[in-house]
Amino acid sequence: NAGVTQTPKFRILKIGQSMTLQCTQDMNHNYMYWYRQDPGMGLKLIYYSVGAGITDKGEVPNGYNVSRSTTEDFPLRLELAAPSQTSVYFCASSYLTVATNEKLFFGSGTQLSVL
Amino acid sequence: DQQVKQNSPSLSVQEGRISILNCDYTNSMFDYFLWYKKYPAEGPTFLISISSIKDKNEDGRFTVFLNKSAKHLSLHIVPSQPGDSAVYFCAASSQAGTALIFGKGTTLSVSS
Numbered sequence: 001n002a003g004v005t006q007t008p009k010f011r012i013l014k015i016g017q018s019m020t021l022q023c024t025q026d027m028n029h030n031y032m033y034w035y036r037q038d039p040g041m042g043l044k045l046i047y048y049s050v051g052a053g054i055t056d057k058g059e060v061p062n063g064y065n066v067s068r069s070t071t072e073d074f075p076l077r078l079e080l081a082a083p084s085q086t087s088v089y090f091c092a093s094s095y096l097t098v099a100t101n102e103k104l105f106f107g108s109g110t111q112l113s114v115l
Numbered sequence: 116d117q118q119v120k121q122n123s124p125s126l127s128v129q130e131g132r133i134s135i136l137n138c139d140y141t142n143s144m145f146d147y148f149l150w151y152k153k154y155p156a157e158g159p160t161f162l163i164s165i166s167s168i169k170d171k172n173e174d175g176r177f178t179v180f181l182n183k184s185a186k187h188l189s190l191h192i193v194p195s196q197p198g199d200s201a202v203y204f205c206a207a208s209s210q211a212g213t214a215l216i217f218g219k220g221t222t223l224s225v226s227s
Contacts, residue, residue: 098214
């Protein structure tokens with residue numbers, strides 16, 4: 001199994017450009033998450049999804065949008081890139097909610113620079 | 116305000132010695148705690164966890180201790196190996212939570 005796959009691994013954007021970070025999982029997990037990690041900081045939740053068609057905001061959702069049309073895919077959209085969005089983005093998934101003592105499985109990350 | 120705190124940004128240990136990584140939390144509703152390990156250019160990988168009904172969980176060289184009254188947990192690695200050099204994140208969740216809450220991480224360097 002591939003697990004959680006993120007593309008691209010690296011990307012440089014100009015201010016104001018838009019892009020979509022792709023995330024797909026092949027574990028039939030219901031729950032999917034997007035986190036960002038800034039240097040010296042922990043992972044902060046951007047958005048999460050509890051199943052196809054259902055998404056909700058996390059701690060730092062401003063400037064981002066998500067959709068969940070299938071169980072497998074959970075893309076993250078940046079509409080107007082800003083330097084503050086320079087970060088490493090991690091997608092994660094879990095079969096059950098973390099409220100049931102579930103652990104998350106992470107992708108390898110996308111390093112994004114906005115210049 | 117940070118709910119999960121890892122106050123030591125870095126730790127250096129010699130091979131064969133014990134590594135102790137610490138984590139404090141403020142939210143008394145947290146009832147499940149996890150440690151993740153992260154190598155450069157890779158995603159975090161699950162290492163070990165502990166439920167609030169326990170005070171210790173062991174898996175090979177890794178042991179996590181939980182002190183609920185102090186809202187403190189620690190990860191012990193014995194003996195430490197150079198391959199253990201990585202960033203270690205402490206994370207927590209609650210029954211009312213929707214996702215894991217992470218600390219800032221501690222970079223462990225194990226020298227041979």
